[in-house]
Amino acid sequence: MSSFLPTEQRLAITCQRHPAFPRDPAVLVRLIKHIYKRVHDDANAMLRPYGINHPEYNLLMMLYGTEGYALHATELADAAGEKSANITRLTNELCDKGLIAREASDEDRRKVTLVLTAEGVALIESFLPDVCALLERQAGDMQPRETAQLERLLKKFLAQLERE
Amino acid sequence: MSSFLPTEQRLAITCQRHPAFPRDPAVLVRLIKHIYKRVHDDANAMLRPYGINHPEYNLLMMLYGTEGYALHATELADAAGEKSANITRLTNELCDKGLIAREASDEDRRKVTLVLTAEGVALIESFLPDVCALLERQAGDMQPRETAQLERLLKKFLAQLERE
DNA sequence: TATATATATTACATATATGTACTATCTAGG
DNA sequence: CCTAGATAGTACATATATGTAATATATATA
Numbered sequence: 001m002s003s004f005l006p007t008e009q010r011l012a013i014t015c016q017r018h019p020a021f022p023r024d025p026a027v028l029v030r031l032i033k034h035i036y037k038r039v040h041d042d043a044n045a046m047l048r049p050y051g052i053n054h055p056e057y058n059l060l061m062m063l064y065g066t067e068g069y070a071l072h073a074t075e076l077a078d079a080a081g082e083k084s085a086n087i088t089r090l091t092n093e094l095c096d097k098g099l100i101a102r103e104a105s106d107e108d109r110r111k112v113t114l115v116l117t118a119e120g121v122a123l124i125e126s127f128l129p130d131v132c133a134l135l136e137r138q139a140g141d142m143q144p145r146e147t148a149q150l151e152r153l154l155k156k157f158l159a160q161l162e163r164e
Numbered sequence: 165m166s167s168f169l170p171t172e173q174r175l176a177i178t179c180q181r182h183p184a185f186p187r188d189p190a191v192l193v194r195l196i197k198h199i200y201k202r203v204h205d206d207a208n209a210m211l212r213p214y215g216i217n218h219p220e221y222n223l224l225m226m227l228y229g230t231e232g233y234a235l236h237a238t239e240l241a242d243a244a245g246e247k248s249a250n251i252t253r254l255t256n257e258l259c260d261k262g263l264i265a266r267e268a269s270d271e272d273r274r275k276v277t278l279v280l281t282a283e284g285v286a287l288i289e290s291f292l293p294d295v296c297a298l299l300e301r302q303a304g305d306m307q308p309r310e311t312a313q314l315e316r317l318l319k320k321f322l323a324q325l326e327r328e
Numbered sequence: 329t330a331t332a333t334a335t336a337t338t339a340c341a342t343a344t345a346t347g348t349a350c351t352a353t354c355t356a357g358g
Numbered sequence: 359c360c361t362a363g364a365t366a367g368t369a370c371a372t373a374t375a376t377g378t379a380a381t382a383t384a385t386a387t388a
Binding site for chain 3: 072073074084085087088108110111112
């Protein structure tokens with residue numbers, strides 16, 4: 001049985017008490033929250049043996065997914081969905097671990113270029129099999145059609161949120 | 165244009181570099197993360213004038229959605245999707261603000277009952293119109309059929325995650 | 329050139345979240 | 359009863375995230 005049932009029941013009572021309460025959007029927001037927490041926790045547990053956490057993993061993978069393994073700090077913040085103040089702290093840690101390096105930018109001397117080191121690439125390639133296994137386990141027996149539909153609907157929902 | 169495009173492009177490059185990388189589950193997980201951050205930030209901004217933040221709001225609403233406005237700490241943690249260590253801190257703050265009260269439980273003296281005060285209920289009913297407006301804005305022009313389908317697919321996804 | 333405005337990054341204070349260990353209480357089996 | 363093991367809640371240390379302000383550089387315009 002899903003952990004979500006109690007939450008859903010409480011939203012139903014809320015609707016009784018306050019009939020204007022829009023049940024469906026509220027359920028979606030709650031589901032997103034539950035799913036996010038679970039995904040986040042699972043990823044952290046899987047990554048711990050490799051000495052990094054979920055946000056650090058996200059940064060590494062955004063660099064790994066870029067030609068040249070390099071991004072400016074602001075680009076990295078946008079790509080990973082982190083606030084820029086967070087990027088400084090996280091990239092400091094990754095530098096200390098020797099996984100990325102900071103380089104001054106020639107084109108615009110305000111900018112800092114963050115680039116994966118050889119050790120960074122090697123670490124990523126060492127944990128990728130575990131990451132793939134986790135992602136496949138998380139998708140479980142969702143059918144490709146369902147996955148595609150879920151992706152489409154989530155994109156539409158995100159577009160709504162950003163429309164404001 | 166969506167903020168998600170750069171992320172999606174980087175996942176595509178990752179798939180080129182590591183063909184076993186399961187693109188679709190990865191996209192879903194990223195979308196969830198982006199949506200969650202946005203929802204969380206919007207809710208915090210809306211709630212600030214009322215002197216509470218998103219997690220505190222969640223706790224208050226779980227109590228509001230329960231007969232008798234009361235739950236034990238563990239029930240509240242499950243309903244709100246918070247770790248139990250967090251519940252102590254958050255409920256301390258809500259007690260300090262006079263919005264909830266702690267009561268010893270007769271049935272099991274290990275348990276603590278958390279119950280909304282009259283001020284707590286009054287605060288909830290004062291911000292509910294703003295909450296409803298925000299939720300409706302977030303759902304935007306999603307059709308009821310799409311919303312229902314998204315709910316169904318998210319529930320299936322959550323069930324997968326919890327199946328392990 | 330000089331000045332105003334915008335952008336990129338960071339430092340630091342503060343806010344928020346989690347893990348671990350501890351206390352008190354309960355339950356079950358001898 | 360009594361003890362062993364389970365459960366509820368919390369305190370405290372630590373980890374993680376954010377807001378604000380400060381610094382340096384770039385760009386536009388008079």
